[in-house]
Amino acid sequence: MELDPVLLSRIQFAFVVSFHAIFPVFTIGLAAFIAFLEGLLYRTGNPVYEELSRFWTKVFAVVFGMGVVSGIVMAFQFGTNWSVFSYSAANFLGPVLSYEVVTAFFLEAVFLGVLLFGRHRVPAGTHLFAAIMVAVGTFISSFWILSANSWMQTPAGVELRDGIFHMTSWLEAIFNPSFGLRFLHFAIAAFLTAGFVVLGISAWYLRHDKATASSRRALSMTVVLMAILAPTQLVVGDLHGLDTFKHQPEKVAAMEGIWETQEGAPLLLFAIPSQSAERNFLEIGIPKGASLILTHELDGEIRGLKEWAPEDRPHVATVFWSFRIMVGLGLLMIVFALAGVVQLVRGRLYESRRLLRIYTWMIPAPFIAVLAGWFVTEVGRQPWLVHGIMRVEEGITPSLTGGMALFTLIGFILVYSAVFVAGVYYLGRVMRAGPESFKAEDEDSGIAKRPLANVSTRLSEGDEPWGIPEGK
Numbered sequence: 001m002e003l004d005p006v007l008l009s010r011i012q013f014a015f016v017v018s019f020h021a022i023f024p025v026f027t028i029g030l031a032a033f034i035a036f037l038e039g040l041l042y043r044t045g046n047p048v049y050e051e052l053s054r055f056w057t058k059v060f061a062v063v064f065g066m067g068v069v070s071g072i073v074m075a076f077q078f079g080t081n082w083s084v085f086s087y088s089a090a091n092f093l094g095p096v097l098s099y100e101v102v103t104a105f106f107l108e109a110v111f112l113g114v115l116l117f118g119r120h121r122v123p124a125g126t127h128l129f130a131a132i133m134v135a136v137g138t139f140i141s142s143f144w145i146l147s148a149n150s151w152m153q154t155p156a157g158v159e160l161r162d163g164i165f166h167m168t169s170w171l172e173a174i175f176n177p178s179f180g181l182r183f184l185h186f187a188i189a190a191f192l193t194a195g196f197v198v199l200g201i202s203a204w205y206l207r208h209d210k211a212t213a214s215s216r217r218a219l220s221m222t223v224v225l226m227a228i229l230a231p232t233q234l235v236v237g238d239l240h241g242l243d244t245f246k247h248q249p250e251k252v253a254a255m256e257g258i259w260e261t262q263e264g265a266p267l268l269l270f271a272i273p274s275q276s277a278e279r280n281f282l283e284i285g286i287p288k289g290a291s292l293i294l295t296h297e298l299d300g301e302i303r304g305l306k307e308w309a310p311e312d313r314p315h316v317a318t319v320f321w322s323f324r325i326m327v328g329l330g331l332l333m334i335v336f337a338l339a340g341v342v343q344l345v346r347g348r349l350y351e352s353r354r355l356l357r358i359y360t361w362m363i364p365a366p367f368i369a370v371l372a373g374w375f376v377t378e379v380g381r382q383p384w385l386v387h388g389i390m391r392v393e394e395g396i397t398p399s400l401t402g403g404m405a406l407f408t409l410i411g412f413i414l415v416y417s418a419v420f421v422a423g424v425y426y427l428g429r430v431m432r433a434g435p436e437s438f439k440a441e442d443e444d445s446g447i448a449k450r451p452l453a454n455v456s457t458r459l460s461e462g463d464e465p466w467g468i469p470e471g472k
Contacts, residue, residue: 003402006393009081012409014378016073019416021374022367023067028142028187029194030060031135033222034115038131042124051214053131054119055435056198059427061116064108066423070416081405085385085395089165092158092173096148104141108134139187146186150179153377154247155386165386177247181240188233189373192333193366195226199340200363201431203356211435216350223340223349230334237330238293245294248387250312251380253305254319256290257283260304265290269324273316278306314382322375329369336362 034056041049075097078086086093114122114130122130157173158165167173199222205215245252253259257271257280267289271280291300305313336358343349350356381387385395 003406005081005400005402005405006396008402008405008409009077009396009400010392012081012405012412013074013077015409016070016077016412016416017378018371018374019420020067020070020074021370023063023070024138024142025186025190025193025367025370026197027060027064027067027194028138028190029192030056030063030197031131031138032191033194033198034060035128035131035135038128042128048214048217050119051211051435052218055214055430057115058430061112062423062427062430064112066419069419073412080408081397081400082385082395083397085390088160088163088390088395089386091165091167092151093148096144096151096174100141100144104137104144107140108137111137142186142190143183146183147174147176147179149377150182151176152386153182153381154178155389160389178240178243181236181243185233185236185240185373188229188236189366189370191229192226192233193370195222195229196333196359196362196366198222199226199359200361203359204431205434206350207353207356207360214435219340219349220344223337223344226333226337227341230330230337233330234334237327242294248380249303250305250308251314251319251376252294253303253307254314254316254380255323255376256294256302257316257320258290258302258304259306261301261307262304263291263299263301264288265294265300265302267293268320271320273320275313275316278310312383314380319376319380322372322379326369326372326376329365329372332362332365333369 034053037049037053037056040046041053078093111130111133114127115134118127118130151173154177155173156176157167157169157171159168160166198218202215202219202222205211206219241252241255256265257268257273258265259278259280264287266283266285266287268280268283268285270282270284272282273280288298291302292298294300294302305316336355339355340349340359343352343355383392384390385392
């Protein structure tokens with residue numbers, strides 16, 4: 001059997017991107033959380049915030065390192081597997097990806113050192129500034145990466161001449177039609193990912209009577225934020241879906257499992273799409289639901305997949321089920337975040353053992369939802385590298401063989417598995433040690449804590465969960 005270099009290269013890149021994506025989506029949200037904690041520490045002087053910030057900064061550093069290691073390989077793949085595409089799109093992708101390194105990665109790396117090793121060695125304001133810069137750096141990084149990816153989904157500001165993309169407008173290319181909502185959708189996903197990890201870990205500590213004061217504070221802050229962001233993500237996701245319906249209707253048709261162009265299309269809750277039979281089996285749906293959501297009319301028309309040639313359709317089953325996994329997990333996040341706020345208002349959040357256990361179980365949920373959304377985005381774009389302009393097979397390296405692609409794929413799987421196991425093992429040790437362990441390390445190190453100017457020295461555990469001193 002002859003090995004297909006295009007298919008194997010797609011699998012290889014999908015594996016590397018999926019492995020890498022779970023790290024930045026966590027660190028982007030976590031960096032913002034750490035900056036927020038540092039701001040509260042600077043404002044109040046409450047050592048609970050220092051305890052939390054030290055703990056989550058160490059977690060951030062480990063995950064950031066794993067993200068860097070796993071992300072470097074993607075740059076090499078552009079040259080080894082997709083050299084034709086890289087050459088064709090170099091006028092846009094080259095500068096954009098360079099901007100990401102220069103404006104974001106260097107910013108994060110420099111100030112991360114201050115954040116990690118500068119506590120009690122630099123002024124409080126400088127340490128807070130370093131935390132903010134790390135958070136800003138993560139968002140600048142995601143800005144450029146999402147711009148490049150969105151351009152591949154909805155290309156603009158370029159024209160293809162002799163197989164080369166030539167720039168006609170940098171602003172149109174960077175701020176292409178799908179970029180704004182895609183960036184907002186990703187940013188909220190990053191906050192949700194970090195938030196539910198903080199919820200889950202804090203809940204685990206409370207269930208085991210560990211780091212009680214800091215875990216209560218983290219839990220109460222985060223559950224309120226999640227109750228705001230989770231429903232907001234549903235609204236932003238709907239707007240993003242409407243934008244996709246406008247620019248990539250075949251992707252939406254696959255998301256909804258619609259084969260025939262029809263008015264009043266149902267919203268399918270369950271179905272088994274068949275690519276070969278060009279139909280669904282065992283459909284369960286809400287009549288006219290899809291038309292109502294996508295066109296805001298009960299009898300609105302939705303184009304079916306048969307409007308496109310079979311070779312121009314994405315793999316329907318992957319897109320269809322990935323979309324439902326993403327939405328289903330998003331709805332669970334909304335339910336449990338709102339349930340947490342209700343329990344917080346009733347004064348029962350910290351003693352609600354069942355809800356605390358659910359929060360711990362929910363730790364993988366945002367990561368799975370992000371990966372499912374990524375599959376919808378990328379598989380739904382197929383068979384195009386640059387939507388409507390360059391097909392996947394046109395961008396592959398001509399000299400690449402199936403055997404070469406398979407060999408490197410196996411190598412990546414083995415190496416990444418080792419990195420993942422080592423990283424998770426070390427993170428497990430950090431998590432089991434808990435925030436209180438860093439207080440002991442600080443005392444053992446003999447570092448003298450400097451007083452924070454113009455702030456209170458400590459708040460009682462009964463103060464407001466947002467850490468605002470009484471009377472302020």
